[in-house]
Amino acid sequence: MPCVHVSEIVKGVKRSGNGCVECLALGMRWVHLRECLVCGHVGCCDSSVGKHATKHFHQTGHPVMKSIEPGERWGWCYVDELMVEL
Numbered sequence: 001m002p003c004v005h006v007s008e009i010v011k012g013v014k015r016s017g018n019g020c021v022e023c024l025a026l027g028m029r030w031v032h033l034r035e036c037l038v039c040g041h042v043g044c045c046d047s048s049v050g051k052h053a054t055k056h057f058h059q060t061g062h063p064v065m066k067s068i069e070p071g072e073r074w075g076w077c078y079v080d081e082l083m084v085e086l
Contacts, residue, residue, distance in 0.1 A: 001078040002082075003064070003079075003080045003082050003084045004079050004080075005063040005064050005079055005080065005084075005086055006064060006077070006085075008038055008063060008064060009037040009038065009064055009070075010035075010037065010038055010039070010040075010044075011036075013037070013039060013040040014037070014040050015035055015040045015042055016039075016040050016041050017040070017042050017062075019033065019042065020033060020038060020042055020043050020044040020048070020050065020052050020053075021041065021043065021052070022043065022044075022050055022052040023040055023048070023050050023052065024042055024053075026050070027062060028048075028049060028050055028060070029048075029049075030044030030045070030048040030050065030052075030069065031045055031047040031048045031070045032044070032045040032047060032048070032069050033043065033053075033067070033069060034043070034053035034065045034066065034068065035054045035065060035066055036053070036056055036057075036060075036062045036064075036065050037061070037062075037064045037066055037075065038062035038064065039062060041056050041060075041062075042056065042068065043056045043065075044069075045047070051072045053065055054078070057078040063077050063078050063079045064077050064078075064079075064084060065078070066074070066086055073086060074086070
């Protein structure tokens with residue numbers, strides 16, 4: 001069954017920056033970056049200490065994010081726990 005939350009993706013949303021917003025504010029490092037496809041928030045992945053992309057989902061309910069790592073083109077729906085086609 002495909003993810004129905006892809007309908008919440010906002011086209012042309014402005015990315016919040018080139019690094020994890022929270023890690024930059026706290027002087028922390030990240031492993032990989034993820035971008036919320038609803039609001040553009042950039043957070044770090046779950047392999048990073050802060051896990052800020054997942055925390056952003058829990059705080060906002062924004063369901064779909066994508067990797068913004070060079071060469072990667074995949075997305076993830078937190079609600080359905082599914083990879084999504086972008």
